[in-house]
Amino acid sequence: MQTVFPELTDDVIGRMKGASPRMHEVMSLLIRHAHAFVREAALTQEEWRAGIDFLTRTGQMCSDSRQEFILLSDILGVSMLVDAVAHQSADKGITDSTVLGPFYAGPQRELDQGESILLREEDGEPLIMRGRVADPGGNPVVGAKVEVWQTATNQLYDVQDENQPHGHLRATFRTDEQGHYEFRTILPVSYPIPDDGPAGQLLRALGRHPFRPAHVHFMISAPSHETLVTHLFLKGDKYLDSDAVFGVKPSLVVQPERRHGVSTITYDFGLARKR
Amino acid sequence: MQTVFPELTDDVIGRMKGASPRMHEVMSLLIRHAHAFVREAALTQEEWRAGIDFLTRTGQMCSDSRQEFILLSDILGVSMLVDAVAHQSADKGITDSTVLGPFYAGPQRELDQGESILLREEDGEPLIMRGRVADPGGNPVVGAKVEVWQTATNQLYDVQDENQPHGHLRATFRTDEQGHYEFRTILPVSYPIPDDGPAGQLLRALGRHPFRPAHVHFMISAPSHETLVTHLFLKGDKYLDSDAVFGVKPSLVVQPERRHGVSTITYDFGLARKR
Numbered sequence: 354m355q356t357v358f359p360e361l362t363d364d365v366i367g368r369m370k371g372a373s374p375r376m377h378e379v380m381s382l383l384i385r386h387a388h389a390f391v392r393e394a395a396l397t398q399e400e401w402r403a404g405i406d407f408l409t410r411t412g413q414m415c416s417d418s419r420q421e422f423i424l425l426s427d428i429l430g431v432s433m434l435v436d437a438v439a440h441q442s443a444d445k446g447i448t449d450s451t452v453l454g455p456f457y458a459g460p461q462r463e464l465d466q467g468e469s470i471l472l473r474e475e476d477g478e479p480l481i482m483r484g485r486v487a488d489p490g491g492n493p494v495v496g497a498k499v500e501v502w503q504t505a506t507n508q509l510y511d512v513q514d515e516n517q518p519h520g521h522l523r524a525t526f527r528t529d530e531q532g533h534y535e536f537r538t539i540l541p542v543s544y545p546i547p548d549d550g551p552a553g554q555l556l557r558a559l560g561r562h563p564f565r566p567a568h569v570h571f572m573i574s575a576p577s578h579e580t581l582v583t584h585l586f587l588k589g590d591k592y593l594d595s596d597a598v599f600g601v602k603p604s605l606v607v608q609p610e611r612r613h614g615v616s617t618i619t620y621d622f623g624l625a626r627k628r
Numbered sequence: 629m630q631t632v633f634p635e636l637t638d639d640v641i642g643r644m645k646g647a648s649p650r651m652h653e654v655m656s657l658l659i660r661h662a663h664a665f666v667r668e669a670a671l672t673q674e675e676w677r678a679g680i681d682f683l684t685r686t687g688q689m690c691s692d693s694r695q696e697f698i699l700l701s702d703i704l705g706v707s708m709l710v711d712a713v714a715h716q717s718a719d720k721g722i723t724d725s726t727v728l729g730p731f732y733a734g735p736q737r738e739l740d741q742g743e744s745i746l747l748r749e750e751d752g753e754p755l756i757m758r759g760r761v762a763d764p765g766g767n768p769v770v771g772a773k774v775e776v777w778q779t780a781t782n783q784l785y786d787v788q789d790e791n792q793p794h795g796h797l798r799a800t801f802r803t804d805e806q807g808h809y810e811f812r813t814i815l816p817v818s819y820p821i822p823d824d825g826p827a828g829q830l831l832r833a834l835g836r837h838p839f840r841p842a843h844v845h846f847m848i849s850a851p852s853h854e855t856l857v858t859h860l861f862l863k864g865d866k867y868l869d870s871d872a873v874f875g876v877k878p879s880l881v882v883q884p885e886r887r888h889g890v891s892t893i894t895y896d897f898g899l900a901r902k903r
Contacts, residue, residue: 358712361874365705368870371835380834382669384704386661391709394657401710405697412687412697422680422687429659430640434666435676437633559655560646595643599636 362388407551414550418512420455424552427452427598428561436582446489446623451600453582454570456510461500464524469537470501472518477506477539480609482585484620485532486573493532494624497575500525501536503568508544540609540616541567543592556597563597566590571622578624585620637663682826689825693787695730699827702727702873703836711857721764721898726875728857729845731785736775739799744812745776747793752781752814755884757860759895760807761848768807769899772850775800776811778843783819815884815891816842818867831872838872841865846897853899860895 365388366381390396396404414421426432432452440450464470482501486494502523504510511517528534545563548556556563568584586593586601588608593601609616640663641656665671671679689696701707707727715725739745757776761769777798779785786792803809820838823831831838843859861868861876863883868876884891 357716358709361705361709361712364874368836369834372833376833379669379671379675382665386665387704387706388709390657390661391706391713394654395713396654396710398710398714400654401701401707405695405701408683408697409687409690409695412684412690415684415687420680420684422683426676426680429662430636431662431666432676434633434636434663435671435673437636438666438670439673441632558647558651559644561643599639 357392407555411551419547419550421550421552423455424546424550425555427454427546427600428552428556430599433599444489444625446487446491447625448581448583448622449602449604450581450583451602451605452598453572454598454600456502456512457500457570457572458502458510458512458523461502461523461525462520464526464536466526466529466533467535467537468524470503470522470524471538472521475506475522475539477542479615480538480540481535481615481617482538482569482620483533483535483617484622486528486534486575486622486624487532488578488626489623493530494528494575494578495530495532497528497532497534497573497578497624498525499528499534500570500572500574501538502570503538503541504544506539506542508542513547538569541569541587543567543590546597561597562592562595564592565596565598566592566601568600573622573624575624577627579627581622581624583622585618632667682830686826694822694825696825696827698730699821699825700830702729702821702875703827703831705874708874719764719900721762721766722900723856723858723897724877724879725856725858726877726880727873728847729873729875731777731787732775732845732847733777733785733787733798736777736798736800737795739801739811741801741804741808742810742812743799743801745778745797745799746813747796750781750797750814752817754890755813755815756810756890756892757813757844757895758808758810758892759897761803761809761850761897761899762807763853763901764898768805769803769850769853770805770807772803772807772809772848772853772899773800774803774809775845775847775849776813777845778813778816779819781814781817783817788822813844816844816862818842818865821872836872837867837870839867840871840873841867841876843875848897848899850899852902854902856897856899858897860893 365384369377411421436450486497511521526534526536543564543566548563567587567590570584572582574580586606588606607618609618640659644652686696711725761772786796801809801811818839818841823838842862842865845859847857849855861881863881882893884893
């Protein structure tokens with residue numbers, strides 16, 4: 354196959370003499386791959402135009418409560434790959450990370466150990482989540498910030514649903530002197546990512562479903578440790594092998610223990626020390 | 629270099645079983661190149677986030693009169709490459725094409741042979757543009773639609789400038805029985821592409837200027853011929869070697885003939901026959 358217009362790529366890259374070294378590196382790779390994609394796909398002008406329209410609609414779908422480009426990055430596996438690149442040298446004793454997702458909503462109300470993150474009744478089955486936050490040597494991380502969030506049983510996060518009280522099913526806890534955390538919630542449910550926009554159209558065009566297996570989000574941070582962004586998934590969920598955003602890792606799948614109508618998940622997190 | 633998370637790319641591509649053959653081909657290439665870019669650049673989470681923000685702002689800059697994603701495609705050489713892929717087997721006698729650009733505004737008023745495309749006085753130097761539209765065998769293309777557009781001397785197209793009459797410096801002509809076209813206008817001027825949005829920020833971060841060398845746009849179409857999208861540039865323009873959108877081809881650079889204060893450009897266009 355003869356390369357079409359090979360000098361164009363060098364011309365574009367050659368014009369970035371004012372870029373910082375890192376900007377030059379990233380943009381050179383971006384341009385090489387973008388041009389290689391156009392050549393190898395022999396992209397037609399109609400397909401290019403469809404791509405422009407798709408990106409435009411994706412940008413215009415974004416609002417304070419909706420980030421359609423993150424959804425797009427998620428469903429193409431880009432977000433998980435960026436996460437993997439950032440955590441490729443993880444040591445033993447450090448919990449696997451996964452995507453942040455678009456529904457983290459910034460600072461959350463702080464609750465005391467053992468309190469419930471519900472702001473209204475839910476039909477879901479009661480769940481206690483507890484465990485310990487430690488460093489790879491097993492030393493407790495005291496006063497770590499444990500931020501958690503999940504959907505209601507109607508498959509929506511509070512920020513997607515004006516009928517939920519603001520802050521419902523999300524809260525921040527602090528680990529105690531032994532590094533323990535504990536809170537009450539309900540069993541999470543599987544749910545579709547918002548599929549009424551361009552990302553949903555793309556999923557349908559690829560023959561994919563929009564569901565994520567049931568999970569609770571965690572972001573755990575402490576001053577001298579690397580922040581951990583992860584989820585815990587429920588064993589047995591039918592979408593574990595086909596998560597729409599490729600976020601599942603075997604080490605993050607847990608089996609609740611059920612006693613007297615209450616489920617309990619005990620999970621210990623390991624945080625890396627800051628380098 | 630060890631490949632980070634290699635199975636992810638196969639997993640994403642393996643999930644597209646419901647895609648049409650062409651969709652599968654294009655998306656597989658897109659995912660392979662997007663993932664290779666992230667791995668080779670070792671893109672950080674902060675850079676990914678900056679990219680999401682950049683794309684979001686680009687989408688939100690788009691309006692009925694502004695297409696920021698086309699500008700972005702233009703300044704990265706993607707638009708010219710798509711054009712080159714579409715016209716790689718151009719025969720002798722067919723005029724080189726170049727980018728459409730974001731300022732084509734759809735159907736334009738039709739004028740008679742020799743009329744002026746100005747709707748108000750301009751300071752610019754009078755210019756007559758004339759020539760012939762023919763097929764590669766030299767046969768006239770009769771009744772071809774010749775659509776032309778250019779900026780005013782203030783460096784703005786009518787669609788960018790509410791002070792210009794709607795349709796100023798753009799019009800449609802038809803070739804006569806000999807394939808001739810002719811119209812009056814003013815000498816075009818070099819101008820900056822709109823650089824008050826994300827595309828402009830990127831140009832500055834790369835140390836590039838936003839200027840395009842002076843040109844008049846042409847779109848020439850006829851039922852049994854391939855549509856030609858091109859520009860004519862003025863010889864001697866200082867931006868010919870650094871067009872912000874990489875649109876210049878040597879065959880499209882012309883030298884006006886100046887006589888009694890009026891410049892004339894005579895240029896013959898060759899259209900391919902439809903396959």
